[in-house]
Amino acid sequence: MSEKLICNNKKAYHNYFIEEKFEAGMVLTGTEIKSLRMGNANLNDSFAIVRNGEAFLNNLHISPYDFGNRENHDPDRMRKLLLHKKEIAKLFGKIREQGYSVVPLRLYFKNGLAKVEIGLAKGKKLYDKREVMKEKDQKRDMSQALKQRNRE
Numbered sequence: 001m002s003e004k005l006i007c008n009n010k011k012a013y014h015n016y017f018i019e020e021k022f023e024a025g026m027v028l029t030g031t032e033i034k035s036l037r038m039g040n041a042n043l044n045d046s047f048a049i050v051r052n053g054e055a056f057l058n059n060l061h062i063s064p065y066d067f068g069n070r071e072n073h074d075p076d077r078m079r080k081l082l083l084h085k086k087e088i089a090k091l092f093g094k095i096r097e098q099g100y101s102v103v104p105l106r107l108y109f110k111n112g113l114a115k116v117e118i119g120l121a122k123g124k125k126l127y128d129k130r131e132v133m134k135e136k137d138q139k140r141d142m143s144q145a146l147k148q149r150n151r152e
Contacts, residue, residue, distance in 0.1 A: 016121035025082035048102035055081040
């Protein structure tokens with residue numbers, strides 16, 4: 001299985017606890033695929049919603065294809081996600097609970113098809129973010145101390 005990463009959503013891991021991940025396909029037009037192959041996408045501030053038993057991805061910005069004509073796509077249009085009914089029902093049930101949302105984590109090509117990895121996420125509070133930052137700082141300080149100790 002060959003995977004080529006298009007873009008990551010690092011902010012999602014900072015702002016949310018990711019509880020479960022799903023892989024979904026997307027309904028795209030030809031110029032969107034060409035633009036993705038050039039790496040022109042942005043996942044920041046995007047999210048997924050469930051409406052009428054279908055999942056959609058909002059605020060995914062795919063830049064217009066440079067060599068496209070008047071048939072070029074709208075960069076911020078809502079894109080349909082291709083998921084199984086059971087997965088959509090599970091997401092819909094969790095979204096209705098307080099504090100849960102569905103955020104895209106990364107966008108990539110898998111065997112030539114554009115895929116998006118979405119995560120069922122629960123929002124972090126400010127003190128959770130501070131705790132994570134403190135743990136990272138402690139780990140970094142410990143590794144630097146070990147490196148210094150090994151040099152001596």
